[in-house]
Amino acid sequence: MSVVTRFAPSPTGFVHVGSHRTALYNYLFARQQGGKFILRIEDTDRKRYVKGTVENLLFSLQRLGISYDAGPGKEDDKGPYFQSRRIDIYRKAVEQLLQQGHAYRCFCTAQRLEELRKSQTAQKLPPAYDGLCRELTLEESEQRAQNTPFVIRLKVPKEGTCAFHDLVRGNVQIAWSQIDDQVLMKSDGFPTYHLANVVDDHFMEVTHIIRGEEWLPSVPKHLHLYHCFGWDAPKMAHLPLLLNPDRSKLSKRQGDVAIEDYLKKGYVPEALNNFLALMGWNPGEKNEIYSMEELIAAFDINKIVKAGAVFDLQKLNWMNGQYIRNMDTARYLKEAKTWLHPERQRDSRIETALLALKTALNTFTEIPEKLGIFTGTPPEANEEAQNILNEASAQQVFSEFLREMDAMTELREADFKAIMKRVQERSGVKGKELWMPLRVALTGAMHGPELGYIAEYLGKAEAVRRITAHLKK
């Protein structure tokens, strides 16, 4: 049977990086196995629905290059892929459960449940439904349903343990006594996650459920549902969580958690994928830079790590820098320009400056700041730099350089080395003593990108002007 995985987010906000990693793993596994990857929107909680998040989600997936074979906008005979449009399917399913005695209507009010929970907590008992409505006869239940609001609960076994195998965790056992009679259908007629998820995964023929670790404790409920329906359960893999530096669940309080935040900050989509893929799994080789194709080829679901991983910005930054440096020039220039002020974008020489910065960037956001050395007015040379300017050899370099300039119509980076070579020969000055005076004269600083780029960016006239300014009569 061919593999089918799914990513099933709920549209309640931004796309969390952990959520994206889940999507990525599902995608990698499906692609590697030559299977199908589907996207399903779990919008069964009308209270939590946030407008625009579906669009946002689709956009994020697209930006990061994760394509799905079926899902919103790509319907097939297994759809629709919005749970809110599948309500009839869930109702039919839960009716079957009801008729077969696997589920029951519960008429308990929210108030009673609240009190129940309070008293249980006071007695240090685990809060759980006490089963008041569990033994109602179908007849009675149907009668009361006429004029009383109700939910439908799953009749969970009372004794024994639920043992199952997880692709990441191995064998796991949970006592049935720990499992509450889960609500399957809310009083508003919408299903809960547990019901909708199981029903959809079955009808969409999902073979592997790859999702976050927070779902591990509800596996018994799901397995019981499959059992009641008489369906085979998919294989499961519960992924370790992404963590804050203090090892709590990665949250907004301690930094950016939304994919779009990182996109906005100038991170390269490929780098984001590469980095996230390596949080919780690693091919175990020296190289850590992987294209999507390489990730697909190398991915091994059996080698997913069990422990949670701290989201390490330092490494992301490094990796992003790698992607920027390895980017082909055309794409680099195109992307880099989007980080410029509109007026700078019209600057005909800006590419020269951008090219010089390519090795100096970890993220594109650093561009405006690092561009300063090209576009800004040079700072007053500090004492150390001033000393360099005052050297007799510096003066010689200046005049020789100026003389070179006389012969040129324009100043090109490509010619710069040759020019300097001639200046060196004529002046007899070389090495640092040759270059530093020019650097200081041109930029006011002792450090910066390659001088040739700076010179070309400035242009002949401006370069000459700056050097002349430091020439002593």
Add this chain to the structure above:
RNA sequence: GUCCCCUUCGUUCAGUGGUCAGGACUCAGGAUUUUCAUUCCUGCAACAGGGGUUCGAAUCCCCUAGGGGAUACCA
């Protein structure tokens, strides 16, 4: 509280009974470079603790501690 999961350098990932416990990021030092950055080299740095099992444990078992997750008519 209860249940479940987890525990190798600061971070991340290798290592599934015999390894000098390895790689990557960070950091430090060095080389290259006109400087910075890049690149390259070197180095610092870990098996949570305690019991077993075994000739031999990071690797298997138990306990403890710590961390995380779940305990909703949210997902």
